[in-house]
Amino acid sequence: MESTILKSENFSAWFGEHQVLKNINIEIPRNNIVAVMGPSGCGKTTFIRCVNRMHELTNDTRVEGSIFYTKNDIYKMNPIILRRFIGMVFQRPNPFPTMSIYQNVIAGYTLNGASLNKNEKDEIVEDSLNKAALWNEVKDVLHRKGTFLSGGQQQRLCIARALAMKPEILLLDEPTSALDPISTAKIEELLFELKKNYSLLIVTHNMQQAGRVSDRTAFFYLGELIEYNDTKEIFTNPRNEKTQNYITGRFG
Amino acid sequence: MSLDDKLSNVSQSTDMERGILIRKYKNIFLKSLVIFLTVVVTLPLLLVLFYIFKRGISAISWSFLMNLPKPVGETGGGIFNALIGSAIIIGIAAVIAIPFGVSIGVYLSEFRKTKLAYWTLLSVDVLQGIPSIVIGIVIYLWIVKTMGSFSALSGSIALTLMMLPSIIKSTEETLKLIPDTLKEASLSLGVPYYRTILKVILPAGISGILSGVILGIARIAGETAPLLFTAFGNPFTNTNILKPMASLPLVIFNYAISPYDEWHELAWGAAFILIVFILLLNTLTKLAEKKWKVQF
Numbered sequence: 404m405e406s407t408i409l410k411s412e413n414f415s416a417w418f419g420e421h422q423v424l425k426n427i428n429i430e431i432p433r434n435n436i437v438a439v440m441g442p443s444g445c446g447k448t449t450f451i452r453c454v455n456r457m458h459e460l461t462n463d464t465r466v467e468g469s470i471f472y473t474k475n476d477i478y479k480m481n482p483i484i485l486r487r488f489i490g491m492v493f494q495r496p497n498p499f500p501t502m503s504i505y506q507n508v509i510a511g512y513t514l515n516g517a518s519l520n521k522n523e524k525d526e527i528v529e530d531s532l533n534k535a536a537l538w539n540e541v542k543d544v545l546h547r548k549g550t551f552l553s554g555g556q557q558q559r560l561c562i563a564r565a566l567a568m569k570p571e572i573l574l575l576d577e578p579t580s581a582l583d584p585i586s587t588a589k590i591e592e593l594l595f596e597l598k599k600n601y602s603l604l605i606v607t608h609n610m611q612q613a614g615r616v617s618d619r620t621a622f623f624y625l626g627e628l629i630e631y632n633d634t635k636e637i638f639t640n641p642r643n644e645k646t647q648n649y650i651t652g653r654f655g
Numbered sequence: 656m657s658l659d660d661k662l663s664n665v666s667q668s669t670d671m672e673r674g675i676l677i678r679k680y681k682n683i684f685l686k687s688l689v690i691f692l693t694v695v696v697t698l699p700l701l702l703v704l705f706y707i708f709k710r711g712i713s714a715i716s717w718s719f720l721m722n723l724p725k726p727v728g729e730t731g732g733g734i735f736n737a738l739i740g741s742a743i744i745i746g747i748a749a750v751i752a753i754p755f756g757v758s759i760g761v762y763l764s765e766f767r768k769t770k771l772a773y774w775t776l777l778s779v780d781v782l783q784g785i786p787s788i789v790i791g792i793v794i795y796l797w798i799v800k801t802m803g804s805f806s807a808l809s810g811s812i813a814l815t816l817m818m819l820p821s822i823i824k825s826t827e828e829t830l831k832l833i834p835d836t837l838k839e840a841s842l843s844l845g846v847p848y849y850r851t852i853l854k855v856i857l858p859a860g861i862s863g864i865l866s867g868v869i870l871g872i873a874r875i876a877g878e879t880a881p882l883l884f885t886a887f888g889n890p891f892t893n894t895n896i897l898k899p900m901a902s903l904p905l906v907i908f909n910y911a912i913s914p915y916d917e918w919h920e921l922a923w924g925a926a927f928i929l930i931v932f933i934l935l936l937n938t939l940t941k942l943a944e945k946k947w948k949v950q951f
């Protein structure tokens with residue numbers, strides 16, 4: 404029996420008066436890749452932004468219910484601490500434009516004022532870039548600006564930056580939607596590798612991608628979690644009519 | 656029909672040729688007009704610069720820079736007191752204006768939708784439009800009267816008010832252009848908000864902020880009116896900011912309206928130095944924008 408790393412209970416979220424998530428109950432097993440699918444505007448981004456408490460940074464938002472990270476209610480944790488356990492990769496690569504590749508990777512430490520010596524830094528940088536499958540491509544240009552890299556490389560740099568903080572969970576919001584097929588394939592391969600040590604929650608519009616990389620798939624529709632099951636089950640034998648319609652491309 | 660045929664057809668049609676010719680003349684006409692108007696406006700500007708340089712350079716010498724003004728009738732004399740005074744007055748104004756201006760700019764870009772931001776922005780716009788002499792009078796009433804004497808400090812405060820809008824605006828406008836995703840990248844790494852602003856957002860906007868600051872300094876460097884009632888001027892070198900102090904624009908003003916030729920010379924020399932300083936600042940702005948340009 405796999406252990407659960409993340410669990411939401413009757414979780415709802417609002418933008419002003421607009422309820423975007425309705426009573427979400429979901430359990431994310433450790434060392435799994437869970438894909439979040441659903442038509443545009445159904446609340447996928449909002450859901451993962453609630454998991455690392457970025458949702459509350461938008462004015463006039465609120466949430467109800469709870470999300471547990473292992474045994475801890477995340478809404479009772481300090482968000483700054485929480486975000487060190489739960490890393491995030493965004494839809495568009497967003498390396499820090501003023502920093503070199505090297506500085507980008509250790510940005511989580513330097514920005515927090517942690518003092519590391521050169522060896523520790525070198526180690527974190529090499530290790531994280533290796534995990535993000537980027538080391539070989541950039542090891543000779545570590546001191547160039549991160550923004551000089553290609554889009555796919557930038558996205559892997561952002562993954563390395565998140566991994567450098569040694570998180571337990573990685574949230575990815577359509578991480579390949581701005582990338583070409585080759586970069587996408589590289590990142591998918593990487594996700595598979597990362598699963599050994601991390602639990603991944605990935606939002607994707609691309610059904611093939613969900614099918615390829617994920618163990619479990621959650622289907623959201625109009626703010627509700629319609630169906631959540633093993634990816635194979637969802638794609639071959641969806642229980643809910645809406646899921647079926649979505650997968651067969653009848654809407655969305 | 657092959658392409659060659661088409662082309663020869665086109666060149667045979669005289670109607671079309673005439674059309675092209677007319678357009679060509681229109682083009683030439685408009686271009687000449689634009690160039691002519693540009694020259695008409697630029698030429699006087701260049702002449703003014705040229706004249707100041709010509710008159711000014713002859714006044715410049717080592718003793719001009721290092722001496723105090725001499726009484727009427729004696730030749731020589733310099734503007735040492737005004738140079739020191741301007742440096743102090745502008746320096747203090749900048750030291751006050753930069754932290755306030757940048758903070759207000761950050762506030763405006765971060766909390767755009769609040770009531771306070773709305774009123775602040777409005778006040779900044781109004782402040783920008785207030786004639787400098789009015790600012791001088793207000794500071795005279797508030798500070799010079801209260802403290803009982805003219806002082807460099809009151810001059811600096813008047814200049815602070817004059818340069819604040821430029822710093823605030825350029826900070827706000829620069830930061831507004833920085834994508835939110837950058838802030839989120841930092842926050843998602845568990846970096847606290849205040850550190851995110853200080854270490855991610857401000858460095859990303861440094862070129863715009865810096866150029867706003869430099870342009871702000873260039874703007875106040877030549878201001879005379881706000882200093883008339885505040886720093887007042889001083890024939891001696893003074894470094895006490897609670898006492899009246901000389902400055903370049905005041906020297907230019909006082910000497911230019913005097914009836915003495917020697918003093919006119921001093922005014923030309925001071926004007927030259929002021930202009931060179933401002934040109935330098937403008938060049939510096941361009942360099943700063945280039946050097947620290949951040950590509951997202």
Ligand SMILES: Nc1ncnc2c1ncn2[C@@H]1O[C@H](COP(=O)(O)OP(=O)(O)OP(=O)(O)O)[C@@H](O)[C@H]1O
Pocket residue numbers: 418421423441442443444445446447448449450461608
């Ligand atoms: N900043 C915001 N302010 C107000 N409403 C918002 C905001 N962001 C999102 N919403 C609303 O919340 C709902 C869910 O948005 P969300 O971004 O979570 O959708 P999504 O499933 O990620 O869509 P997409 O696939 O297009 O990325 C939408 O109806 C949207 O209009």
Ligand SMILES: [Mg+2]
Pocket residue numbers: 447448449576
């Ligand atoms: Mg989204």
